[in-house]
Amino acid sequence: MMKLKRFIFITIVILMITAFYSYSQEEFPMVDNLIFDHPQRPAAVFDHDDHNEKAGVEEDCSICHHVYEGKELIKDESSEDSLCSECHSLKTTPENGISLRMAFHNRCKSCHFKSNNGPVLCGECHIK
Amino acid sequence: MQESLTIDEKLEPDKKDVIDEGVEAGLSRLTPQKISQVINQVLTKETGPRFKAYVETCMRCGLCADACNIFLSNDRDPKFSPAAKVKQTILEMIKRKGKVSKQFLKDTVRIAHTECNACKRCSMYCPFGIDIAYMMLQVRRICHKLEITPLYIQDTVNSHSATMNQMWVKEDEWIDTLQWQEEDAREEFENLRIPLDKDGADIMYSVIAPEPKFQAGLIYQTAVIMHAAGLNWTMPSTPGWDNSNMAMYTGDFEISARIAQVHYETAAKLHVKKIVMGECGHAFRSVYDVGNRWVGWAMPPVDLVHAIDFYHDMLTSGKIRVKEKYKKTVTLHDPCNISRGRGLHNKARELVNILCESFIEMTPNREHNYCCGAGGGVINCGPPWKGTRMVNSREKKDQIERTGAEVLIAPCHNCHSGLEDIVEHYGVDMEIKFFGDIIYEVMEKTIYQEKK
Amino acid sequence: MHSFINFIMGPMVWISFLIFFIGVIFRLIGLFKQINAKENFVYTYLSFKYSFRSIFAWLIPFLPVSTRKSPVFYSISYVFHLLLFLIPIFLLSHVALLEESMHWSWVTLSDSTADSLTLIVIFSLIFFFIRRFVVPEVKFLTRLSDFLFILIVALPFVTGFLAYHQFFAYRWMVIVHVLSGELMIILIPFTRFFHMFLAPLTRAYTGSEFGNVRHAKDW
Numbered sequence: 001m002m003k004l005k006r007f008i009f010i011t012i013v014i015l016m017i018t019a020f021y022s023y024s025q026e027e028f029p030m031v032d033n034l035i036f037d038h039p040q041r042p043a044a045v046f047d048h049d050d051h052n053e054k055a056g057v058e059e060d061c062s063i064c065h066h067v068y069e070g071k072e073l074i075k076d077e078s079s080e081d082s083l084c085s086e087c088h089s090l091k092t093t094p095e096n097g098i099s100l101r102m103a104f105h106n107r108c109k110s111c112h113f114k115s116n117n118g119p120v121l122c123g124e125c126h127i128k
Numbered sequence: 129m130q131e132s133l134t135i136d137e138k139l140e141p142d143k144k145d146v147i148d149e150g151v152e153a154g155l156s157r158l159t160p161q162k163i164s165q166v167i168n169q170v171l172t173k174e175t176g177p178r179f180k181a182y183v184e185t186c187m188r189c190g191l192c193a194d195a196c197n198i199f200l201s202n203d204r205d206p207k208f209s210p211a212a213k214v215k216q217t218i219l220e221m222i223k224r225k226g227k228v229s230k231q232f233l234k235d236t237v238r239i240a241h242t243e244c245n246a247c248k249r250c251s252m253y254c255p256f257g258i259d260i261a262y263m264m265l266q267v268r269r270i271c272h273k274l275e276i277t278p279l280y281i282q283d284t285v286n287s288h289s290a291t292m293n294q295m296w297v298k299e300d301e302w303i304d305t306l307q308w309q310e311e312d313a314r315e316e317f318e319n320l321r322i323p324l325d326k327d328g329a330d331i332m333y334s335v336i337a338p339e340p341k342f343q344a345g346l347i348y349q350t351a352v353i354m355h356a357a358g359l360n361w362t363m364p365s366t367p368g369w370d371n372s373n374m375a376m377y378t379g380d381f382e383i384s385a386r387i388a389q390v391h392y393e394t395a396a397k398l399h400v401k402k403i404v405m406g407e408c409g410h411a412f413r414s415v416y417d418v419g420n421r422w423v424g425w426a427m428p429p430v431d432l433v434h435a436i437d438f439y440h441d442m443l444t445s446g447k448i449r450v451k452e453k454y455k456k457t458v459t460l461h462d463p464c465n466i467s468r469g470r471g472l473h474n475k476a477r478e479l480v481n482i483l484c485e486s487f488i489e490m491t492p493n494r495e496h497n498y499c500c501g502a503g504g505g506v507i508n509c510g511p512p513w514k515g516t517r518m519v520n521s522r523e524k525k526d527q528i529e530r531t532g533a534e535v536l537i538a539p540c541h542n543c544h545s546g547l548e549d550i551v552e553h554y555g556v557d558m559e560i561k562f563f564g565d566i567i568y569e570v571m572e573k574t575i576y577q578e579k580k
Numbered sequence: 581m582h583s584f585i586n587f588i589m590g591p592m593v594w595i596s597f598l599i600f601f602i603g604v605i606f607r608l609i610g611l612f613k614q615i616n617a618k619e620n621f622v623y624t625y626l627s628f629k630y631s632f633r634s635i636f637a638w639l640i641p642f643l644p645v646s647t648r649k650s651p652v653f654y655s656i657s658y659v660f661h662l663l664l665f666l667i668p669i670f671l672l673s674h675v676a677l678l679e680e681s682m683h684w685s686w687v688t689l690s691d692s693t694a695d696s697l698t699l700i701v702i703f704s705l706i707f708f709f710i711r712r713f714v715v716p717e718v719k720f721l722t723r724l725s726d727f728l729f730i731l732i733v734a735l736p737f738v739t740g741f742l743a744y745h746q747f748f749a750y751r752w753m754v755i756v757h758v759l760s761g762e763l764m765i766i767l768i769p770f771t772r773f774f775h776m777f778l779a780p781l782t783r784a785y786t787g788s789e790f791g792n793v794r795h796a797k798d799w
Contacts, residue, residue: 040672040691097683105680116582121754122673123746176618177611178785185778188726189657190718194649199717206720215721252798253646255638256779257786417793426624427793471795495796496645 031104035085041126044104055115064107148512150279151237155230158274163233166273167226171218175266182258183218186211192260195253197498198243201522210250210260213239217267233276240267241278242513243520246377246504247464252495261504269379277378280510284374287337289383292367292390294374295337303365305340309348313355316573320355322347325398326362332400333363334391336372336408336541346406349568353439357447358576361404368394371405372541373414377505381422388419395430402431404438407562409465409540410503417469434466436539439563440475443482451572454484456559458566459533461490461547462497463540471495476539476563483566488533498524500538502546518553521546525554535559537566588758589677596762603769604777611781622785627792634787635780637799644799653711660704664733667697668761691744698741705734725772732767735760 030043052058062078068087079087088100098106108125112118119125171179193199193209202208207216217236221228228236246261254260271277277285287296297305303324310322323329333354339346354361363369368390375383392415395403405411412434420428433441442448460480467473473494480487492498501521506513528536528547536551536558538544547560615622637643647654668674672688679685689697709730712722739757743750767773790798 038690099679101676102680105676109680113582113586120582120585121751123743123750123754128746177614178619178622178782180614181611181778181782184772185775185782187729187772187775188718188721188723189653190715190721191646191650191653193717195646204717206717209717209720211721212717251786252644252790253649255644255646255783256775257634257783257798259786259789421621426621468790468796469794473796492645495798 035090035100037090041122042128044108044125045127046125055111055118063111146238146512146516148237148278148509150282151234151276154274154276155234158230158233158276160227163228163230163274164226167221167228167270170266170270170273171222171226174269178259179263179266182260182263183214183222185256186214186254186258187256189255192250192254192258195250197245197247197249197501197523198520200498201501201520201524208243210244210254213244214260214263218263221270233271233274236267237271237276237278240264240271241281242506242509242516244504245464245499245501245506247499248468249464249496249499252468265377265379267379268377269381272379277380278509278513280512281374281378281505281508284508285378285380285383288373288375288387289380292387293337293370294372295341297337297340297370299365299367302340302369305344306347306363306365309344309351313348313351316352317355317575320351322351323362324365326360328399329360329362330401331359331361332395332398332403333361333405334369334371334403335406336411337370338372338541339406346562346564349564350406352568352573353442353448353564353571356571356573356575357442358578359447362398362400364394364398366394371403371411371415372408373411373419374505374508376414376418377410377508384414384419385422388415389423391415392420392423392425392429400430402433403428404433405435407435407539407541407544407564409463409469410505410542413465413469417465434470434472435563436466436472436476436479439567440479443479443567447576448567449572450483450570452570454535454566454570456484456534457486457488457532458484458535458537458561459488459490459528459531460493461500461528461536461538461540461543462494463538463543464497464499464503466540467497468495473497479563480537483563483570488531490527490531492527498527500524500540500543500546501550502542507542507546507549514549517546518549521550525550525556528558529556533558535561537561537563539563585755588755588762590681592758592762596765600765600768603766604774607769607774608777625788625792626785627788630788630791631784632787633791634798635783637787637797638783646799653707656704656707660701660708663697663701663704667694667701667737670694695741695744698737698744701737702734702741705730705737729772732760732764736764 029045029047031046033039033043057063061080062076065078065080067074067077067079084103085100087096088098088103089096090100092099092102108118109120112120188211190209190211192211193204193206196208196210199205199208199210206212217239220232244261244264246264248259248261251257251259251261268277284294287294291297293302306322306324310320313320313322331354333350335347335350370387371391373384373387375381375387391403403415405415412432416428416432420426439448443450458480460476462468462473462476467476477487490497501517501524506517506520509517524547528550534557536547538547538560539562544560544562550556551558551560641658642648642651642654667689670687670689671694672691675685675688709727712718712726712730736757739753739760742748743753743757764773768776787798790796
């Protein structure tokens with residue numbers, strides 16, 4: 001019984017601390033990670049407009065918001081109206097071999113490595 | 129505390145000060161070239177991947193320390209742990225590429241010959257199963273090739289090489305001793321024989337040379353047991369009757385192999401079905417495990433039965449019957465070479481229970497028993513090393529004393545002598561006996577007749 | 581900087597594993613060649629039954645008497661060796677990276693679990709380090725290389741731990757983490773880390789001699 005009480009108490013404290021931290025960090029825009037059941041890391045820090053300005057990709061949305069037909073990339077079409085998770089599910093499917101986590105990671109890192117700029121290590125986006 | 133202090137003062141001579149004439153004379157003959165040449169020859173040519181694996185696998189965790197009776201006897205002095213003995217000998221030789229000093233070699237002889245019983249207990253305590261006894265025997269091999277083996281044990285090897293027995297027993301003395309025992313025993317059994325060289329006998333009985341030399345009564349007892357059991361047995365009159373093998377412990381492997389070979393060839397010449405051997409441990413190791421391999425026999429070419437196995441068979445088959453069980457409380461010492469070396473410890477216990485009324489177990493026991501402190505040729509290094517051997521046997525003394533038994537059964541000659549020394553030196557009130565002694569005492573002395 | 585990171589987290593990983601595998605194969609071939617040339621009697625006595633009897637007996641906690649003599653060291657050592665493989669193989673970050681480059685993936689530990697387990701590894705290493713000073717029989721056997729082994733194993737775990745918590749110098753922490761991990765993998769075939777492969781073999785031979793020839797247990 002004592003154990004249960006202590007457990008509840010500790011859980012509440014932890015929840016309060018996390019709530020406090022979540023609140024205090026709210027000013028940093030982040031990638032929406034609500035779809036992940038148990039996210040292991042804090043959501044990646046990402047300011048859409050700021051990023052695009054720095055990266056000079058304001059004109060071409062389809063770099064990230066791409067459209068695929070099967071394995072074919074459809075040129076000149078973009079998908080900024082839909083969520084990434086509409087195509088990339090949590091687990092890979094026969095139709096789409098890129099899981100959501102992988103899509104996020106590879107989308108950011110491949111450009112950053114190519115351009116020698118931007119975060120590439122886990123903790124550089126998932127900032128604690 | 130006061131008592132242990134005085135014992136320490138009496139017993140703890142500076143071990144470096146032991147003068148062994150054989151070692152000293154050998155060292156004076158050595159040159160630096162000879163030293164490095166011999167060491168490198170043994171370490172690179174004679175040893176192989178197994179040795180290399182042992183050297184390269186040890187992570188120096190120190191778990192072997194608790195296995196070593198000599199480490200425990202020296203108040204856990206780190207110098208005496210099995211891995212430490214390797215470090216102080218082999219690892220240094222490897223590091224210095226064989227260029228070691230005479231003082232180093234003097235210490236090496238002391239460590240390998242008198243501070244390791246080659247009992248293999250540590251290979252049961254090393255998580256990797258590293259066979260440190262094997263490593264120490266390689267060090268002894270180096271000492272042998274450098275001719276710095278301790279005097280007394282070297283003398284037994286010289287005897288082996290000249291006479292094929294350990295004690296310079298001459299052929300006529302041997303036959304004479306057997307006939308003397310036969311004559312004595314005929315007062316008990318008028319038709320008793322110790323048949324010599326009986327072709328096609330079922331059993332060839334072999335002993336170690338100290339039996340005819342000092343303990344002929346043991347041959348008498350065996351003759352009575354053989355006769356009472358109605359067995360068709362024989363003993364060889366020619367060299368090959370001695371199953372002991374000190375060369376195995378000095379690293380003189382060539383002589384060691386010859387000894388085992390002559391033993392088996394004698395059995396083959398007599399066309400016996402099997403060899404039964406007396407209560408000896410190292411001899412068993414030699415003919416069962418070591419000497420035979422050197423000759424090229426993976427396993428003994430003739431069925432080889434240790435006395436424990438033989439007595440067990442006699443008593444469970446009823447060929448020998450117990451008239452009245454032995455009364456005194458007994459405890460049992462498991463000799464390394466037949467428990468850890470052959471797994472005979474359970475049969476030995478069954479034997480004790482058949483023979484004796486009350487048995488007190490010794491701890492640790494069976495495969496985990498401590499060496500008697502005399503094994504591995506240590507006792508054979510003789511009087512110069514007796515003082516240190518007594519110090520190195522303190523754990524054993526405590527172990528046997530804890531049992532509180534009146535009689536200690538030690539089915540091995542080496543153990544027997546080592547334990548006698550301990551009991552005498554420390555004033556432990558305990559009688560040391562062989563199984564043969566007890567069987568002879570409690571058996572029904574009628575001749576077994578097979579039911580038709 | 582990006583191309584350096586890309587190199588150590590990409591090609592260098594494969595190079596490390598390649599060196600590891602080639603090294604291991606090279607050493608094992610050398611070992612068996614030597615056995616065939618000088619000690620082929622080993623095969624006469626080697627028995628599968630008794631080899632595995634011995635190896636399994638030594639894997640059962642506290643079955644061997646030796647392990648009961650040093651229960652603390654043995655427990656820590658046992659857990660340490662398990663975690664040494666378990667954590668890196670099932671760490672989410674490692675699996676995620678592997679998935680992104682090779683499309684291989686398997687179950688993973690949660691980050692918080694891995695975090696606590698890593699602390700156990702670090703404390704084990706601290707224990708080993710202190711033990712080498714405190715236990716006389718171990719101190720006597722210890723040489724500089726024994727501390728180096730502890731250091732080499734500690735580096736990837738400590739830096740991994742610090743990097744995960746992003747305490748300071750994050751990028752450098754990850755770089756040292758990756759490089760020290762690769763160093764450890766490369767060193768396995770060429771140092772006493774090779775006991776990973778040799779120990780089962782020495783155990784098997786001793787187990788066979790004890791079981792097959794001597795009819796005795798070796799634990």
